[in-house]
Amino acid sequence: MSSYIARRLIQSVILLFFVSLLIYLIINLVPGGPFDLLRQANPRITQSHIDRLNALLDLDKPILPGKYCPQIGDEQQPCRFDQGRYIRWLVKVFRGDWGTSWTVKTGMAVTELIGIRLGYTFLLMGLSLSISLLIAIPLGIYSAVKQYSFADYLVTSMAFFGQSMPTFWTGLMAIAIFAVGLDWFPTGGVRTAGLEGDIIEALGNVITFGRSHPELNGKELMLIYDGLHHVALPALVLAFFNLAGWSRYTRSAMLEVMRQDYMRTARAKGCSNRVMIIKHGLRNTMIPLITLIGLAIPALFGGALITETIFSWPGMGRLLIDSIANVDWPIVQGVLVISAGLVIFSNLFADVMYGLVDPRVQYK
Amino acid sequence: MSSIAVPALDQVIVNKREKSAGQWTLAWRRLRRHKLAMVGLVILTIITLASIAAPMLAPYPYEEINLYNSYAPALSPGDPGRPMHYLGTDRLGRDMFSRLLYAGRISLLVALSVTLFTVISGAIVGAVAGSYGGGIESSLMRFTDVMLTLPQLPLLLVLSSSLRQFSQLQMFLGSNFSVIIIIFVLVVFGWMGVARLVHGSVLSLRGQEFIQATRAMGAGDTHIILKHLIPNSFAPIIVAATLGFGGVIIAESALSFLGFGVMPPVPTWGNMLNEARAAPLQDLFTQALFPGFFIFVTVLSVNFIGDGLRDALDPRLKM
Numbered sequence: 139m140s141s142y143i144a145r146r147l148i149q150s151v152i153l154l155f156f157v158s159l160l161i162y163l164i165i166n167l168v169p170g171g172p173f174d175l176l177r178q179a180n181p182r183i184t185q186s187h188i189d190r191l192n193a194l195l196d197l198d199k200p201i202l203p204g205k206y207c208p209q210i211g212d213e214q215q216p217c218r219f220d221q222g223r224y225i226r227w228l229v230k231v232f233r234g235d236w237g238t239s240w241t242v243k244t245g246m247a248v249t250e251l252i253g254i255r256l257g258y259t260f261l262l263m264g265l266s267l268s269i270s271l272l273i274a275i276p277l278g279i280y281s282a283v284k285q286y287s288f289a290d291y292l293v294t295s296m297a298f299f300g301q302s303m304p305t306f307w308t309g310l311m312a313i314a315i316f317a318v319g320l321d322w323f324p325t326g327g328v329r330t331a332g333l334e335g336d337i338i339e340a341l342g343n344v345i346t347f348g349r350s351h352p353e354l355n356g357k358e359l360m361l362i363y364d365g366l367h368h369v370a371l372p373a374l375v376l377a378f379f380n381l382a383g384w385s386r387y388t389r390s391a392m393l394e395v396m397r398q399d400y401m402r403t404a405r406a407k408g409c410s411n412r413v414m415i416i417k418h419g420l421r422n423t424m425i426p427l428i429t430l431i432g433l434a435i436p437a438l439f440g441g442a443l444i445t446e447t448i449f450s451w452p453g454m455g456r457l458l459i460d461s462i463a464n465v466d467w468p469i470v471q472g473v474l475v476i477s478a479g480l481v482i483f484s485n486l487f488a489d490v491m492y493g494l495v496d497p498r499v500q501y502k
Numbered sequence: 503m504s505s506i507a508v509p510a511l512d513q514v515i516v517n518k519r520e521k522s523a524g525q526w527t528l529a530w531r532r533l534r535r536h537k538l539a540m541v542g543l544v545i546l547t548i549i550t551l552a553s554i555a556a557p558m559l560a561p562y563p564y565e566e567i568n569l570y571n572s573y574a575p576a577l578s579p580g581d582p583g584r585p586m587h588y589l590g591t592d593r594l595g596r597d598m599f600s601r602l603l604y605a606g607r608i609s610l611l612v613a614l615s616v617t618l619f620t621v622i623s624g625a626i627v628g629a630v631a632g633s634y635g636g637g638i639e640s641s642l643m644r645f646t647d648v649m650l651t652l653p654q655l656p657l658l659l660v661l662s663s664s665l666r667q668f669s670q671l672q673m674f675l676g677s678n679f680s681v682i683i684i685i686f687v688l689v690v691f692g693w694m695g696v697a698r699l700v701h702g703s704v705l706s707l708r709g710q711e712f713i714q715a716t717r718a719m720g721a722g723d724t725h726i727i728l729k730h731l732i733p734n735s736f737a738p739i740i741v742a743a744t745l746g747f748g749g750v751i752i753a754e755s756a757l758s759f760l761g762f763g764v765m766p767p768v769p770t771w772g773n774m775l776n777e778a779r780a781a782p783l784q785d786l787f788t789q790a791l792f793p794g795f796f797i798f799v800t801v802l803s804v805n806f807i808g809d810g811l812r813d814a815l816d817p818r819l820k821m
Binding site: 153156157160161165167298299302304306308311313314315318325436437439440443444447448459462463470473474477478480481482485 | 652775798
């Protein structure tokens with residue numbers, strides 16, 4: 139088992155290298171560099187301005203190791219070997235230097251910025267995943283146990299409807315109905331205007347026993363309540379979209395389990411319906427579900443990206459969209475590498491968990 | 503045949519008819535029995551025809567601006583002597599209904615071309631990997647796995663915004679360049695599912711006798727892939743393509759909604775929703791309702807059809 143985990147870990151790290159190269163290439167694909175648009179916008183900016191900006195940000199060097207022929211003004215300098223921007227960036231990433239933001243928060247370290255935003259995204263994703271699983275698993279089990287009943291048809295057709303409603307529509311409709319029409323929730327943001335501190339800072343304070351934000355001591359409960367009031371609507375919208383898929387997965391996994399011999403044995407030895415479904419059925423149904431949760435993380439992250447945009451939730455997704463729109467490459471690279479790492483390691487986690495919860499699975 | 507039982511005449515006729523029906527006729531018969539799939543097919547046909555006939559059906563040109571009549575409610579009267587605004591108007595006073603019809607053309611066109619290209623490229627990758635084996639197979643399928651582990655939506659955003667900055671590309675492709683970029687980007691990140699599917703089915707077909715017979719008669723790899731392997735994997739490809747079609751509509755709308763897809767003034771359901779976000783909060787409901795509803799109904803019908811097709815083409819149901 140431990141050798142399996144070690145091998146998978148090494149594979150995942152190698153994969154992450156490839157993915158980071160791919161990400162770096164895609165971002166640096168633009169031939170004119172990030173300042174090409176600048177020149178179109180302002181005719182007074184000349185090529186030599188652009189050249190100087192590129193040299194300042196190291197963008198005149200080749201991406202991959204190769205020949206580098208610097209040009210200062212019209213003067214051609216002698217060519218020399220350059221290790222390439224990608225390698226240099228990678229080494230810096232390992233040292234913890236992910237660069238600084240160009241435009242979104244000019245001069246701020248990317249690691250610091252992402253560190254702040256990560257908490258908000260995890261809160262949104264975690265909350266919506268918990269909500270959707272807490273509703274979907276009982277729903278799926280019930281509809282599998284009562285297969286072909288009216289409730290079963292209701293659940294399966296609801297799944298169809300849910301999967302056909304994109305979050306950017308349900309999100310806007312939820313704002314229009316629950317925030318504007320009924321005024322139950324705020325329309326967006328993370329805290330009520332005028333409050334000092336928000337839910338993430340308050341939670342940080344609770345974990346560190348009041349050391350991270352001493353000025354917020356005693357206000358934590360109020361801040362957490364305020365934050366939950368703000369996160370409720372985006373989390374529900376995101377959960378609604380995933381609910382459909384989860385209830386269908388649970389249903390089909392449970393149907394598969396109910397066909398097994400051990401279920402008949404359980405019934406034959408006189409198990410009550412309840413014990414049979416919960417102890418024998420549910421536990422075995424969880425095995426495929428755990429893998430699916432790991433595989434669903436990328437989609438969840440994508441959904442969070444859209445939901446954050448609609449509800450002005452200051453997470454990683456919104457940071458990414460802001461930095462793409464403002465040509466802030468260091469942030470874009472950072473966020474993409476983090477999300478790729480998240481995806482790769484949640485896959486690894488799913489595989490390892492699969493072996494832990496199911497003793498029948500043998501790793502070689 | 504046994505000589506003891508003589509089958510009744512009508513039974514013979516039924517059997518004869520059953521035998522003469524091909525695989526696709528049988529599948530069509532099964533599909534016709536699937537009520538939801540038929541409902542989906544009818545709705546999708548109506549939406550498609552209405553979009554194609556947009557220039558004839560639309561009461562107003564989609565880009566006609568009337569700033570004196572912005573955010574008009576549904577069924578409000580139009581300009582004197584002209585039809586009313588059935589679904590109201592948007593921020594610039596443009597007729598919502600006309601815009602929705604024209605938007606349908608772009609959204610459906612994008613979804614159709616993306617589905618077509620993903621199926622073609624995925625089928626080629628899967629078939630080549632499956633029929634050659636060895637190093638080609640493992641490197642192609644490894645690459646497919648790597649593509650599947652990428653965070654899709656963030657990379658879609660980055661790639662489409664990168665491509666958009668190619669000024670040469672922009673000049674080359676003309677005014678519809680954002681549509682072509684979005685198709686390209688969605689194909690780049692969309693072919694993996696079909697590739698895996700075809701790879702799997704080619705692997706199971708490869709060892710069968712009819713392939714060996716074809717090879718013994720001197721057929722080359724290209725002939726075997728195009729004439730035998732791909733046609734025999736049609737059923738799962740069609741189901742995957744149908745369900746993928748709905749996914750593409752959502753993906754295109756999501757990108758356009760976030761401002762990285764099809765750019766205005768070309769309307770799509772996604773960028774109409776994006777424009778709805780700029781509406782005052784009390785107008786948000788009517789502005790967001792209709793474009794989203796069109797996406798929802800289209801995707802729902804496609805999913806119903808896909809579900810019906812899966813039942814109709816599922817090899818486990820076949821005799």
